[in-house]
Amino acid sequence: MNEPLKIQELDKVVIRFSGDSGDGMQLTGNQFTGASAHRGNDVVTLPDFPAEIRATPGTIPGISGFQMQFGDHAVNTPGDFPDVLVAMNPAALRANIKDVKKDGFVITDSDTFTEAMIKKAGYADDVDPLDAENVLHKQVIAAPITSQTIETLKDFDIDKKSKARCKNFFTLGILFWLYDISPAFTIQWLKGKFAKKPMLADMNIKVLNEGMLFAQNSGHFQSQYRVQPADLKPGMYRSVTGNEACGLGLVAASNLAGLDLFLGSYPITPATTVLEEVAKYKDHNVKAVQMEDEIAGVCSAIGAAWAGYFACTNTSGPGIALKGEALGLAVITEIPLVVINVQRGGPSTGLPTKTEQSDLMQAMYGRNGESPMPVLAAKTPADCFHMTIEASRIALKYMTPVILLTDGYLGNGSEPFLIPDEKDLPVLKVTQRTDPKGYQSYARDPETLAREWVKPGTPGLANRVGGLEKDITGAISHDPENHDEMVRLRAKKVQNIENDIADLEVLQSPHGDDILIIGWGSTYGSIRNSVDKYQKEGKGVSQAHFSHIFPFPKNTGDVLKKYKKIVVAEMNLGQLAPLLRATYLTETIPLTKIQGSPFTEKEISDVIDTLI
Amino acid sequence: MNEPLKIQELDKVVIRFSGDSGDGMQLTGNQFTGASAHRGNDVVTLPDFPAEIRATPGTIPGISGFQMQFGDHAVNTPGDFPDVLVAMNPAALRANIKDVKKDGFVITDSDTFTEAMIKKAGYADDVDPLDAENVLHKQVIAAPITSQTIETLKDFDIDKKSKARCKNFFTLGILFWLYDISPAFTIQWLKGKFAKKPMLADMNIKVLNEGMLFAQNSGHFQSQYRVQPADLKPGMYRSVTGNEACGLGLVAASNLAGLDLFLGSYPITPATTVLEEVAKYKDHNVKAVQMEDEIAGVCSAIGAAWAGYFACTNTSGPGIALKGEALGLAVITEIPLVVINVQRGGPSTGLPTKTEQSDLMQAMYGRNGESPMPVLAAKTPADCFHMTIEASRIALKYMTPVILLTDGYLGNGSEPFLIPDEKDLPVLKVTQRTDPKGYQSYARDPETLAREWVKPGTPGLANRVGGLEKDITGAISHDPENHDEMVRLRAKKVQNIENDIADLEVLQSPHGDDILIIGWGSTYGSIRNSVDKYQKEGKGVSQAHFSHIFPFPKNTGDVLKKYKKIVVAEMNLGQLAPLLRATYLTETIPLTKIQGSPFTEKEISDVIDTLI
């Protein structure tokens, strides 16, 4: 055994795991994420699932990817370009090599570089993918991972195929050693997971250790690296994806409101996992119902909300298009309803596995008639929890359907979630009327303008509501003036919410008010990193990120006035921009990208640099 | 017989017919309209059907109304306040009396003013509705219409009930005499209609003449009136409602394009009569299909368009909400489709029998993803014909779905339609590709950016399209850059249409550029009349009315710059205004009304006067 190597400190590292769907890259990535999170790093991850249908193993369409960034500070994004690429076969190499940083590590399984596999990956016949010029300026570690794994397990009485399946732990071992991370977390996890099949646990643990030894002894690495813990807010953490966070937020909100949760839904990528998450919590008397389609999903939720329960529906863009008519019913009957749209690439089926922010206008206007609904947006995976509760607060307090926009990037991505204490969560006080005296269906609370919620079954309050225009008593009214008044009242009720939400925050540059970069939703992290960079460089670049889009925070107009140039960065052709322009008549500079992923720091600076 | 009375000339007259659904007021109104149109007046009409469900006869909800204005010049609207009210029972009187002009005529059937009927109408027990103070400043003609009618027909061998049913022709006779209009038109119509039942024709004709004699001899009237012919453009005319005009426009467009028409639809007020109109033209090989719902309506049309036919779907606001997802499919597959939205009062079921302009934003944005569709609007009933052909032209030339907005006011209202000569109609040249060589599904015409249309069945061109993003060859592509490019290309294609449409016209005041009143759709007539008035008064008030809303005409920005104040008048909370503000960063003053009917001249001047 050779000398222990010196350990270099790094402030952040980006690793991309890539291989066939069968190679367990999501699991490997999650294990590395868990281990580094446990050691105190800030970690942000993003899986990259193969598009729509699973393709032939060994081909590029069959590749499943997972990228993560961990650092000694808030990293905000899974990173743009990997420092390390784990490529479990030639296709994975070919698909990702161009992204790897100069002198970055490329860890591959040399056993997979057979002629057949190389061909499948789409390389020309005569090229050697690992040949120097094809991996220029990269440090390639071509390890015989499969054979080593099988060799390591020779004493186990089980078929080769099952042995080979452990190979991803060999890779994990290499990375644990390389970044000086203890395998304890993963070993414990394995023991738990295979409690009933201890042999499988032993096999994987053995391979894991073998991987670490290999890294240490193979001489591939000149040094080890270490990323110090970040100084995260003290407290208890867990890692959540945005969709898990939405699910947890709904169940938490139901507890806070003291109302059982009803989720009426229908599967659709990338929103399905919200339903799958919520469906777990039967111990909270949650009723998560998979209906026959999106229309039935929202309608069943409306039926539950009318019945006096805390109701929600979740979907993605095409589903929102289908729900539009029913949402109008929730608007005119003024029923509390949380609607979560995990956006994906459109139009139509579009790019279902890629992220996009192109449903904002649909959220604002995708219904017939004057049909105002508050629109909110979450900016990070963990923020999905808090914004779900905020959406619930508004829905229940103002008796209105509310749309919360997230997207595939948030829904599938993960980050450490500081578990809040119940007492630090907002109180969602809900009062359902029980006093029959003088009840009128559309009488309103003078402050919130909300009408009262009556739970069917309550004695003495039997009443009828519906989609036809009503007067204050709840009677159908065809009176033109009444309609005019009701339309304006519904609009006013929603607009008034501006008095009950947080101001728009600015990450203000101490170096002047030249540029304000405005964003909303999942672009937060990448904009944030760019703005940090500019501010460090002494530039007058500030950031404002919208969590409430309709109504806008009250101070929005004043904020906009302050800056020489307003840049609006969106993953669409410009949807927030026209809302700001129409409302505040302010000039805006578009920074748009519709490529299924948030901005890289470079894509932002390419525009900003021309403006400074 | 007393002396013939002198005849006074009038430039325009407004008559409102009002009675039970059973009283035949629509028919009476249409007969008077036809007769005065034939004599050369300009005539605009608007029926006012009872809301949703038919109520008890004799009650106000049971009232069916029909208003018409005829003049010796372009009258533009059915008028605000009637010069003559025909009220066939107490309820009709009570519901309408307040609108009648000072010293206006009120013609009622005194036989219906029984205690019971007066009660049904909702009058307090002790009031006599015809008592002077209840009809202050009106000239009331309380004629025993029912009894006179029955008396007139005493020699006919038929039951009283059937005789009484002729009473509306007695009323019509009174009006023909009062406005010196020949009954020839109606007599001919009766003979045609009852060709098989000549007795019914004779009965009605006899009653009609009796009505004229009554008017002449009863001494109720001090004079007769006459409205001279208007100098309308020479040519052949017929009276059309907006919905008839849309239907005729579709069938005409199908002939112009040389493609059979497929209309996939589902009934909904007030759009159903478009389907009913189109269904008549089987001699044009039209296939008008009533599907199981709106989604199936648009989908069947998409299937027909994909099959190479001229396809259309029509509905009202709630239906558009349901069609949103499928319209996205038409956008991404770039298939020609005409979508007609006869708007009604929203949100949700809202006020289904009343008109509104609150679906503009939905037309613009009611789909997931970046999903641009041209949006057009018709401004008068006859204009519905021409705008339907314009929508068809754009859809077929640019291979795109197009939304045409009309509304209940246009759809049910009528005006004289100058029947165009085929050669004066636009050529809708359609070429469907037949050459297999080098075909690519998403290759585009360099000028229009439209992709080519291939009719399934064409040899050698078998190809697949769908809702997933495609590259130029038509292959599914998950490539981010390709998606970005395709999204921008689809947007550019639609934006480019601005080079192929008429400029925004201004009805320019010779007296300065103080105020520009902007409108779209059915508010044209009432805005026009107000603007005329101001211009006659020497005020700097001009009018610009949008027929193309997306894209806007190219000169829009220049037009807006020219005026000190821009007023945007809409029957909604402001939907065109934000589009103008966002696009041109121009200040706008809202003039909005959501009361189920276009502006009265007074409602407009109330705002404009404060701005002059």
Add this chain to the structure above:
Amino acid sequence: MNAESNFTKKDFTPSGEVKWCAGCGDFGILSQTIKVLSETGKSPEEFAFISGIGCSSRFPYYVDTYGFHTIHGRALAIATGTKIANPDLSVWVAMGDGDGLAIGGNHFLHAVRRNVDMVCILMDNQIYGLTKGQFSPTSFRGQKTKTAPLGTMEDPIDPVALTMGLNGTFVARTSDRNPKHMHEVITRAYKHKGFSLVHVLQNCPIFNDGAFEKESNKETRADATLMLKQGEKMLFGKESEKCIVSTGFSPKVALVADVDEKDILVHDEHQAGLGHFLAQIQGENFPKPLGVFIEREAPTIDQEYVTQNNSVIEKKGRGTIKSLLEAGDTWTVG
């Protein structure tokens, strides 16, 4: 049904006037429904009436219970949410043939399949009434309407056959002109635990007058209808001179005189096979069967949710925010 019900029809009748056309068959359906409600012993507040859009869908405004007049075709999806959320409510849905079987067809399919415990009153006038006379999925082939000036080109759906095809648990048909029978059928539907379809032949005097004249008219109905009575022979005709027999797998009309008495079919609501068989009694050559085609016990989805949740809560205890969030793999910083 509940001898000592403390409620009268008045308790279920709101003040507002009913706005259907004079002579509309819906009036009769409404009054029998209210009669049944008043006999259940339940208070008005315990009922939820949900409907879509259509003349028939105005129903909720005319019963003084909780009511929800929703959007076209969606009543059953909304009612499913209401019932699963609160199984204690007695949920009733009123729908038209267009509302329930055209735009609402999919929700009908799945409400039946899930056996949501509710009463579904399908008021079938074979026309779109509210929109003034277009054909519906139950209009007969060739029926001339505003949207089919030369007659429709499609076969109608038979709601009973469709529901049998979905293994419905309670399937019945009655007629607006036969109050006694309607009352009996609606009462049975109310008592059934599960999805109860009550298919009512309803006359629309304005847009489709006489559609069911044969089946309703005192003169002709004896010949035009077959009254299904549990355990009784399937006889019809003025003198009960006609009967239904089986030709192996299909029904056939015969004269009692011509057949061996034991070949005359005897009705049994609890025999699924017979229900399927009777569902074939459609069209011109048969009398329309009225009564209960089938009733069978099956789990209702609303109760299944209660059962599953309770079993978990009994095992794990009721969850709290703490148990919710501090779960899975957690770690502590500082």
Add this chain to the structure above:
Amino acid sequence: MNAESNFTKKDFTPSGEVKWCAGCGDFGILSQTIKVLSETGKSPEEFAFISGIGCSSRFPYYVDTYGFHTIHGRALAIATGTKIANPDLSVWVAMGDGDGLAIGGNHFLHAVRRNVDMVCILMDNQIYGLTKGQFSPTSFRGQKTKTAPLGTMEDPIDPVALTMGLNGTFVARTSDRNPKHMHEVITRAYKHKGFSLVHVLQNCPIFNDGAFEKESNKETRADATLMLKQGEKMLFGKESEKCIVSTGFSPKVALVADVDEKDILVHDEHQAGLGHFLAQIQGENFPKPLGVFIEREAPTIDQEYVTQNNSVIEKKGRGTIKSLLEAGDTWTVG
């Protein structure tokens, strides 16, 4: 079927690779379909394949004809428009159990009812494949999936029974693991004029592996399936030792040995009543019937449109813009 077809399977096979998972049952369905197409004698351009969204809905990309991959659940509505607009096209729809019976249920209902002339291949894997494993309307009660962790709480739809309830004109079932039978059934479906339902039991090795193992496995299928053959006795089991008999209105399984030979049912596709009867053969206690349940002649809506329009055009002549506009009550000014 067409002796001298000039086309081969190659003519219907596009170049691109088929992207289903290894072992997916859809492969077999695809190859039998292509075989049938190549035997029709029609050229590839004469076919239109339309689908919604799902793994199965990728079908159009894998046949080299005109193809339209549309949106989830809407294939039948779109195909109805295509077929009515152009009755000359041979229209085929490929759908999954979720696509066709969950979100697409209403269009299924009405396509069957209208008897639109098309072949509808329902690839039923009792799961949502593309979205990675949620239950579908054909999943069995209690099936554990990601959205029903403790098992579903609803009964499945039997597509055959549903279609019988709608008086479908061609109803058949086959299995992805029985190519010969599949070929026969799809050929029959193609030849039928009207809406042809082909219900295919399809295995999803990834998310619902073995759902139809009993019916597919060479060892067990003799006992688990009942092969319907026109004019033949309904026998099954390895030694054809079992049979189906009738207990009046419901089917029953019996041992051939135990019953009087003439009581054994004989299949007749053209006897609607028998079809309804057979549709009851569902669930654990029965073998799954494979084959053609029923085939009957009925007008197709696409042809009815042609007939109605032609009759008018023959009478009035083909309309022109002039005849269109200068109609009704016109007058002339100046």
